[in-house]
Amino acid sequence: ADPEPVQDFCVAVPPAGGGAAAYPGFPCKPASAVVSGGFFFAGLAGAGSTDNAFGSSVKPGNVLSFPGLNTLGLAINRVDLAPGGVNPLHSHPRAAELVHVVAGQVLVGFVSTAGKYYSKVLTEGESFVIPRGTMHFQYNVGNASARAMTVFNSQLPGVVGAAAALFGADPEIPDAVLAKSFQVDAEIIKLLKSKSRK
Ligand code: GLV
Ligand code: MN
Incomplete structure (x- = not known):
């Protein structure tokens, strides 16, 4: 989904303070200054809490x-799920996602623009693909911890969290808009906001 690269690589000069993406990527380190470590990443070793x-x-x-991913149109996440744990509903505006389960039993699902729900329980070694922009989740349906690697065709897929976007936005979406949109009482919206606002 990202623009085509115009050189072999463009290991990014790390953006100051984490920064937002520049178009079509970050500035390149001079190629002569790039060593093998520029293409290496150990940040997914070990489970997060x-x-x-x-x-x-x-x-x-x-x-x-x-x-090192800069301009290469790729990204990878590590998802760990406790028994009963969920990576809550979200979408990626800039990438399709391939979910590959490495351990455990994971229910993966997404909803198409036609409103159809597609899902599958995956075990070790199995994969499922989530079309770009669709709302999806992973849910551990086993009784042991589960782990998936997720791979994206963008260097920065972006995440829109369903609950975070609707009920945790800053500043807030007015209760009246949400109540009308979901056809429920404002009290229910207040409850949902209390779970999502920081
Ligand atoms: C899983 O859905 C992920 O975005 O890593
Ligand atoms: Mn995802």
């Missing part, structure tokens, strides 16, 4: 954490 309300952890390997 799943000791949270979702029982899940997502460690990102995108251009912000892994500068």
Whole structure:
């Protein structure tokens, strides 16, 4: 989904302060200054903590954490799920996602623009693909911890969290808009906001 590269590589000069993506990527380090380590990333070794309300952890390997990905149209995440844990509903505006389960039993699902729900329970070694921009999740349906690697055709797929975008936006979307949109009482919106606002 990203623009085609115009050179072999463009290991990014790490953006100051984590920064937003420049178009069509970040500036390149001079090629003569790039060593093998520029193409290496160890940040997905080890599980993140799943000791949270979702029982899940997502460690990102995108251009912000892994500068060697700059201009290459690729990213990878590590998703860890405690038993019953969920990587909650979200979408990626800039990439399709390939989910590859490495351990455990994971229900993966997405909804198409036709409103059809597609899903599958995956075990070790199995993959599922999530079309760009569609709302999706991973849910651990086994009784042991589960792990998936997720791969993207963008160096920075972006994440729109369903609950975060609707009920955790800053500043807030007015309660009246949300209540009308979902055809529920404002009290329900307030409850949902209380879970999502930081
Ligand atoms: C999983 O859906 C991920 O975005 O890593
Ligand atoms: Mn995803």
